[in-house]
Amino acid sequence: MSDNNNSWATPxxxxxxxxxxxxxxxxxxxxxxxxxxxxxxxTIIVKVKEGREDIIREYGxxxxxxxxxxxxxxxxxKLHFLRWVLFDVGSGLHFMYQGxxxxxxxxxxxxxxxxxxxxxxxxxxxxxxxxxxDWKTNIDxxxxxxxxxxxxxxxxxxxxxxxxxxxxxxxxxxxAAFSEMLDQMQ
Amino acid sequence: xxxxxxxxxYLLARPNAVIAQYNFITFHNAEAGRKWVEALIxxxxxxxxxxxxxxxxxxxxxxxFTWNGLQKLGVSEEELATFPEAFRQGMxxxxxxxxxxxxxxxxxxxxxxxxxxLHAVVILFARDKDERERCIKKHQEYLDxxxxxxxxxxxxxxxxxxxxYVHEHFGYRDRITTPVIEGMVIGAKGEVAxxxxxxxxxxxxxxxxxxxxxxxxxxxxxxxxxxxxxxxxIPLQPQPEVLSKNGSYLAYRKMQEHVxxxxxxxxxxxxxxxxxxxxxxxxxxxxxxxxxxxxLSPDKDDRELGFDxxxxxxxxxxxxxxxxxxxxxxxxxxxxxxxxxxxxxxMNRRLxxxxxxxxxPYLPDDAPDDGANRGIAVFAGCADISRxxxxxxxxxxxxxxxxxxxERDPFAGSIDGAFEVTIPKRxxxxxxxxxxxxxxxxGGAYFFLPGIKALKYLASLQ
Ligand code: HEM
Numbered sequence: 326m327s328d329n330n331n332s333w334a335t336p337x338x339x340x341x342x343x344x345x346x347x348x349x350x351x352x353x354x355x356x357x358x359x360x361x362x363x364x365x366x367x368t369i370i371v372k373v374k375e376g377r378e379d380i381i382r383e384y385g386x387x388x389x390x391x392x393x394x395x396x397x398x399x400x401x402x403k404l405h406f407l408r409w410v411l412f413d414v415g416s417g418l419h420f421m422y423q424g425x426x427x428x429x430x431x432x433x434x435x436x437x438x439x440x441x442x443x444x445x446x447x448x449x450x451x452x453x454x455x456x457x458x459d460w461k462t463n464i465d466x467x468x469x470x471x472x473x474x475x476x477x478x479x480x481x482x483x484x485x486x487x488x489x490x491x492x493x494x495x496x497x498x499x500x501a502a503f504s505e506m507l508d509q510m511q
Numbered sequence: 512x513x514x515x516x517x518x519x520x521y522l523l524a525r526p527n528a529v530i531a532q533y534n535f536i537t538f539h540n541a542e543a544g545r546k547w548v549e550a551l552i553x554x555x556x557x558x559x560x561x562x563x564x565x566x567x568x569x570x571x572x573x574x575x576f577t578w579n580g581l582q583k584l585g586v587s588e589e590e591l592a593t594f595p596e597a598f599r600q601g602m603x604x605x606x607x608x609x610x611x612x613x614x615x616x617x618x619x620x621x622x623x624x625x626x627x628x629l630h631a632v633v634i635l636f637a638r639d640k641d642e643r644e645r646c647i648k649k650h651q652e653y654l655d656x657x658x659x660x661x662x663x664x665x666x667x668x669x670x671x672x673x674x675x676y677v678h679e680h681f682g683y684r685d686r687i688t689t690p691v692i693e694g695m696v697i698g699a700k701g702e703v704a705x706x707x708x709x710x711x712x713x714x715x716x717x718x719x720x721x722x723x724x725x726x727x728x729x730x731x732x733x734x735x736x737x738x739x740x741x742x743x744x745i746p747l748q749p750q751p752e753v754l755s756k757n758g759s760y761l762a763y764r765k766m767q768e769h770v771x772x773x774x775x776x777x778x779x780x781x782x783x784x785x786x787x788x789x790x791x792x793x794x795x796x797x798x799x800x801x802x803x804x805x806x807l808s809p810d811k812d813d814r815e816l817g818f819d820x821x822x823x824x825x826x827x828x829x830x831x832x833x834x835x836x837x838x839x840x841x842x843x844x845x846x847x848x849x850x851x852x853x854x855x856x857x858m859n860r861r862l863x864x865x866x867x868x869x870x871x872p873y874l875p876d877d878a879p880d881d882g883a884n885r886g887i888a889v890f891a892g893c894a895d896i897s898r899x900x901x902x903x904x905x906x907x908x909x910x911x912x913x914x915x916x917x918e919r920d921p922f923a924g925s926i927d928g929a930f931e932v933t934i935p936k937r938x939x940x941x942x943x944x945x946x947x948x949x950x951x952x953x954g955g956a957y958f959f960l961p962g963i964k965a966l967k968y969l970a971s972l973q
Contacts, residue, residue, distance in 0.1 A: 350607065350608075351607065351608050353608060353901050353902070397852075397853060400852075400853045401853065401854060401857075428910075428912055432906045435857060435898050436856065439860070440856065443856075462744055462747065463746070464898065465595075489915055491915055492915070
């Protein structure tokens with residue numbers, strides 16, 4: 326792990342088998358996916374229900390507002406990045422939800438559902454085909470939905486591999502503190 | 512409103528007992544199993560009867576079943592399939608996920624805990640040794656009447672001396688914090704009422720008045736099936752309703768405590784008694800003898816604080832100790848109850864009601880380790896094994912990535928061989944390395960603790 330050596334300094338790429346993992350390891354709700362140079366993450370692709378495009382795009386603004394309002398709102402999810410994409414390559418409109426995390430999503434499933442609920446994100450999934458009606462109470466069904474629509478990567482790359490968001494932030498804080506110190510020494 | 516006349520007392524009323532015995536049971540056939548359940552039902556204390564009883568009268572038993580046990584009693588395959596996956600699989604099957612590897616692996620478990628033949632557990636409480644003998648004799652009589660039911664193993668639980676404070680073999684004071692359930696108040700005469708505030712008079716203070724700084728009272732559905740939980744609705748329940756209503760899950764965990772290794776560790780890391788006590792407190796998050804929280808008393812123990820339940824939970828980590836200079840981020844209490852919204856916003860969905868006690872002989876302070884098997888044997892009560900118990904163990908106790916520590920919980924973690932502990936300290940953190948594990952997982956299983964009507968339903972299956 327990056328804590329113990331300078332592995333962050335050497336860019337790394339990792340090719341993954343079709344399943345997205347080398348060895349089957351189960352979490353509480355199903356198989357887990359390994360840490361790669363680009364950390365943990367998922368890519369979920371689901372067909373959008375007829376006529377819901379505008380509603381989904383509106384949710385982009387909802388999230389923007391929620392984070393602006395309370396910058397730490399997504400903190401418990403151990404996120405680096407989220408990327409939401411809508412596309413149609415001839416088979417109808419699809420929604421792609423890509424997230425890069427510092428942990429396998431199996432571990433924080435309940436946190437995610439609770440957070441989505443409180444920020445209004447969940448309702449974005451309600452616009453997708455097959456999302457369970459009883460998502461609020463049926464974690465198993467929600468997890469199953471995500472797993473069925475997860476498309477594992479077969480290549481992941483990191484320019485500064487395996488580094489956690491917390492490490493990036495503390496390195497930048499340190500840098501800021503150093504420049505402040507240098508300023509003070511002028 | 513909790514149906515106290517139907518709920519087994521185990522998670523609601525803590526018996527006034529210093530001795531208990533767990534009998535782990537196997538059924539050779541359904542009929543014998545059902546007969547045995549039927550014979551025991553009158554001895555099972557409901558929350559209502561136990562709360563109303565003379566506090567010295569603790570002849571009650573508790574009765575819980577594994578999924579294999581329910582199957583053996585004749586619950587239909589269709590109904591069995593409605594139980595959650597974690598319970599169906601059992602704890603041993605989920606060892607890799609929980610983190611129980613190496614010496615902690617189910618292959619090394621004791622008391623036939625990983626056996627498919629483990630069907631039920633009977634928990635017997637007793638005020639003293641004579642009372643226990645009487646209970647065991649009585650239970651043996653039931654067993655004699657039903658030759659198809661056999662004891663797989665037994666475990667004797669006994670409080671560790673000195674008895675003036677409740678503690679485990681390492682000497683840490685226990686039973687300070689526990690979740691509180693909304694709407695539950697027992698009046699002075701034993702009458703059941705709905706809580707109107709924290710100050711109601713009660714027979715079971717731990718459940719009726721919250722100590723400042725602890726969790727808000729939980730919705731009953733966090734611990735009992737068939738009630739709304741923190742989402743505000745009643746989650747899907749196993750079928751039929753008569754079987755699941757008023758039931759709870761119990762996750763059993765038997766952990767050996769290596770008292771010699773623990774004491775050596777303290778001696779190696781502290782020159783004086785005071786330093787040793789500080790190291791012990793850093794591992795737990797509370798001072799050993801009193802339970803005073805490190806956040807409120809970082810440098811020395813404070814007996815008054817420890818025993819004052821208006822103050823001993825009145826703290827958080829997020830604002831009062833974000834870097835862990837007082838209470839290390841990796842300490843047991845800080846892992847099991849994070850008190851920090853950057854780590855969890857749903858702490859109210861990760862709670863367990865802890866029950867159980869210590870087994871094995873007391874090792875006096877000055878005695879060398881005799882290698883005897885001693886430790887804790889606890890049941891974690893909850894309504895969702897996976898969301899509550901398994902999350903605590905697999906993520907907060909055993910995930911090396913928890914808070915980037917690359918460590919495990921020094922007590923609840925499944926540690927195999929050497930391990931490390933980080934103690935945040937200025938100017939640089941102190942890392943204690945090459946420690947020998949203090950604890951080893953020796954057994955575990957998932958049980959379902961049914962309500963009384965459900966027990967009758969099981970006894971009457973065809
Ligand atoms: C040998 C192993 C263990 C030892 C020595 C131990 C000891 C303790 C002690 C002394 C406390 C503080 C007393 C209190 O707050 O009431 C505590 C708290 C706690 N323990 Fe353990 N424990 C062990 C294993 C476990 C396991 C396996 C679990 C989980 C299933 C667990 C869950 C908790 C929880 C949830 C708390 C309350 C924390 C809080 O609310 O601040 N412990 N433990």
